[in-house]
Amino acid sequence: MSIFKLLFGGFSKNPHVTVLSREDYKAQLSKEKVQLVDVRTPAEYKTGHIKGAVNIDYFQSRNFKEAFTNFNTEEPIYIYCRSGNRSRKAANLLSKLGFTKIYDLQGGILNWK
Template sequence: MSLLSFLFKGQALPDQVQILDREDYKMAISKGKVQLVDVRTRGEFMSGHIKGASNIDFFQGSAFRAAFSKLKKDKPLYIYCQSGNRSQKAARMLVDMGFQEVYDLRGGYRIWTY
């Protein structure tokens, strides 16, 4: 095992998760009603978010899982956070919960607003 594979063990995302750059993400969510979720805190969400997004705070544990359990697991799900770190962790959890297609915004909300 190489040093790099040791350091990044477990970092690969499941096949059900795709990371989209800003333009591809924007195009995908503009095609109609989609499941779009901001996984940042309520305060972060209130300071600015992508139009049409719901807010489900990643740090809310069981409330996070309960809120996502109400969404359709067989429909594409678009998520984002501030930088992409939380949303990638969330994506892994969502795949474990049965979501089949999860799309994450590369670089998070901070690149959305530049």
């Protein structure tokens, strides 16, 4: 087994998830009304969020999947968290829920400011 697989578990890149730089993310959000989700906790969300973002707490796993039932899986969805870790996990979960165009903010909200 290669050292890469030992260290990283041999993860393959999810073809439905694109990590965007802050500049590209901002450019995409400015084009049109988008499905924008902040996956941080409500307390984190209250400290500041991207305008128009809906807060769906990733840690509320029971309700997290259900919260996306009203979203359109055919439309792109933009997600972010604090640093990029939770949103990466959330993106993979959204892919399993049928979303095919998932855009994640590189570095999370820390990179946005």
